[in-house]
Amino acid sequence: QSEIRKRLIEAFTNAGQEYLSGQYLAETAGCSRTAIWKHIEELRKEGFLFEAVKKKGYKIVHAPENVTADEISFGLKTEFMGRSIHYEEKVDSTQKIAHRLATDGAVEGTVVVAEEQTLGRGRLDRRWHSPKYTGIWMSIILKPNLPMHKAPQLTLVTAVAVVQAIEDVTGLLPQIKWPNDILIDGKKVTGILTELQADADRINAIIIGIGINVNQKLEDFPEDILHTATSLSVETGQVISRAGLMQAVFARLEKLYLTYLKDGFYPIKLLWEGYALSIGKEIIARTVTGDIAGKALGITEDGVLKIQQEDGEIRHVYSADIII
Ligand code: BT5
CATH class of the missing domain: 2.30.30.100 (SH3 type barrels.)
Structure with missing residues (x-):
């Protein structure tokens, strides 16, 4: 996603229901009006619908239903989480790409997302089923200044953020099964995989992989997880916007992560225990x-x-x- 495209989408996000003139967009994005027009044409091809009114300008009236960088940026309200998006149609694992980007100096909050994974991975080399267009398969790069033994806490920070985001978007009340499963009525809807890049005892980067089953139908699940897995769509009977849910995850995670860095794990622990499934059992x-x-x-x-x-x-x- 180019800088101009980023600024353009941000301008439309901030504009809400207002129209933005070509002149205004050109000034905000720092390019010519012809360039703006070309960007708008490209966004149209991606599936964005614009309303254009003479003398007033443009407004986005519909965003498509994929998880491209443009769609995720449109409506995003965070400072750094999800601000840099690396999008792929099909990959083996988003974790692998994120590791490479982290080594190459990706900024904190960079996200790798794919429509489909052919070799999505769980813990201990298990597989994560990641079919096309139906789920959120993403890896988030964080660069906290922490000793290595604290890394597992970030799995729990993430779990709380995802539960809250699912609650915000769907009204469902998921629970957490230690350490990394999020369940609805006992069935797994999300898995989290935290991986580390460390030097001596310090963390260089943490790659947090998040897989969320969003719009699968029950029959989409393979035999081996048919009775243990569910999706948000199965649970609500509705189609859920993946980009919208990603924005909610980024907003919740940014807030919790900053709280965690400032005040430590204790406030997160309290929240986590409130959502935990197995405590006392x-x-x-x-x-x-x-x-x-x-x-x-x-x-x-x-x-x-x-x-x-x-x-x-x-x-x-x-x-x-x-x-x-
Ligand atoms: C996890 O492992 O739950 C972590 C999954 C992390 C996936 C994300 S997707 C984006 C990023 N890129 C990757 O390559 N991975 C991360 P674990 O606790 O080991 O659970 C794996 C087990 O969950 C499998 O052995 C299956 O039994 C089950 N499973 C596999 N796919 C599933 C799915 N889509 N929904 C529910 N359960 C699933």
Whole structure:
């Protein structure tokens, strides 16, 4: 997305229902009126609908339903989250591209998004089903100045932000299953994958992968997740704007992330526990070294799960799949 295109879309976002003249747009975007006209033509080809009124100018009356940089920018209200968008029609994994961009000096809040992933990944090399046009498959680059052991907290910060965004857009009330699943009525609607680029003990970049099932129909899910997965559309009976939901995620995440950097994890922990599914329940944590069974007590200041075993011993779980 060029600088001119960015400024143009921002001007239309700020204008709301008002018309903007070609002259005004040219001045704001810093280019000629002919260039503006060409950009508007390109946006039309992408699916934007304009209303043009003589002597008044242009207004956007409809944005298309993909997740291109233009569509995500139109209506975006954040300072830095999602301000730089790298869009692809089809990729193996957005995580891979985001890692490369982060190494190449991408700014904080840069987002890689794709309409389809052919090799979307979950934790422990599991697969993430990411079919065309129906979900949000994106990776967000953050560059916090934090020691490495704090990275898992950002998974929890993100989970809270996504729950709030889903609530804002759909009115649904999702729950979080530690550490990285977001469920609606017990079925998985979102997975989060946090990956690190670190030097010694400092974080260079955190790549937060977020997969949200948005407009899939039940029959779109493959056999192996048919009974464990759901989409926002299945739950609401409506088609949800993916770009609109992404904007909501960016707004919520920017706010929570800044709170987290300023005040630490405690305020996030309180919010997180409010959305958590398994606190107080008997669970099994399946770790790479074996199962830990007991009552989920909550999370520590560092976002680590605490489980009290039957013998009373309290175990700290850093990474596991939870079976309820
Ligand atoms: C996750 O892993 O839940 C993290 C998923 C992160 C996906 C995003 S999409 C954008 C970015 N780019 C990537 O390549 N990845 C990230 P985990 O907790 O390991 O869960 C994986 C398991 O969830 C699989 O083994 C399936 O059982 C199930 N699953 C796969 N696809 C699903 C889907 N679309 N909806 C619900 N469940 C799914």
